[in-house]
Amino acid sequence: AQTVTQSQPEMSVQEAETVTLSCTYDTSESDYYLFWYKQPPSRQMILVIRQEAYKQQNATENRFSVNFQKAAKSFSLKISDSQLGDAAMYFCAYHGGATNKLIFGTGTLLAVQP
Amino acid sequence: DTAVSQTPKYLVTQMGNDKSIKCEQNLGHDTMYWYKQDSKKFLKIMFSYNNKELIINETVPNRFSPKSPDKAHLNLHINSLELGDSAVYFCASSQQTMNTEAFFGQGTRLTVV
Numbered sequence: 076a077q078t079v080t081q082s083q084p085e086m087s088v089q090e091a092e093t094v095t096l097s098c099t100y101d102t103s104e105s106d107y108y109l110f111w112y113k114q115p116p117s118r119q120m121i122l123v124i125r126q127e128a129y130k131q132q133n134a135t136e137n138r139f140s141v142n143f144q145k146a147a148k149s150f151s152l153k154i155s156d157s158q159l160g161d162a163a164m165y166f167c168a169y170h171g172g173a174t175n176k177l178i179f180g181t182g183t184l185l186a187v188q189p
Numbered sequence: 190d191t192a193v194s195q196t197p198k199y200l201v202t203q204m205g206n207d208k209s210i211k212c213e214q215n216l217g218h219d220t221m222y223w224y225k226q227d228s229k230k231f232l233k234i235m236f237s238y239n240n241k242e243l244i245i246n247e248t249v250p251n252r253f254s255p256k257s258p259d260k261a262h263l264n265l266h267i268n269s270l271e272l273g274d275s276a277v278y279f280c281a282s283s284q285q286t287m288n289t290e291a292f293f294g295q296g297t298r299l300t301v302v
Binding site: 114164166174 | 220222224229230231232233234237239244245277279281290291293295296298
């Protein structure tokens with residue numbers, strides 16, 4: 076069965092600094108997608124970035140980028156120039172070809188200090 | 190225009206009661222889901238429907254019964270509510286391909302007292 080692990084329950088970053096959130100996963104599938112979702116205090120789940128497993132190039136969305144290491148099954152999220160609005164719970168998620176569902180990690184609570 | 194809407198946002202009820210949560214999506218997606226987020230914020234899938242057909246049922250007690258009258262709606266009915274059912278329940282929808290994101294509703298916070 077596929078699993079997703081986020082080993083950092085909480086992280087803190089100063090405004091304008093860079094922070095990296097870690098995620099590892101386990102799967103025997105070769106075709107899958109990985110996602111980072113953000114959940115602010117409003118509770119809404121918001122997609123931050125996605126990565127296709129067959130693409131070697133790391134995905135980037137403005138200040139958000141990933142470091143995807145397929146062999147190591149690692150998928151970390153880098154947030155550059157952190158802003159107060161980035162404070163939220165961040166979830167790493169896996170979606171494989173065998174089952175039509177997202178499998179989530181346990182989340183990392185990010186605090187942004189002014 | 191809300192893409193995935195759930196009602197109600199908050200639900201407080203007594204043990205033993207029966208309650209329903211409604212979900213509607215206007216994105217034209219084929220697949221809809223129910224996820225449960227527990228007090229530790231862990232998100233786990235409960236059910237998945239594709240074109241009104243149940244395709245995933247993740248060992249959820251049979252007190253929970255999803256119903257999909259059409260592919261734009263997926264409701265969740267819960268019988269004989271227990272204290273442990275207190276959680277946030279999210280509805281989501283997506284196209285039935287893994288590269289598309291799932292769009293989530295705003296969640297329903299259920300509190301059983």
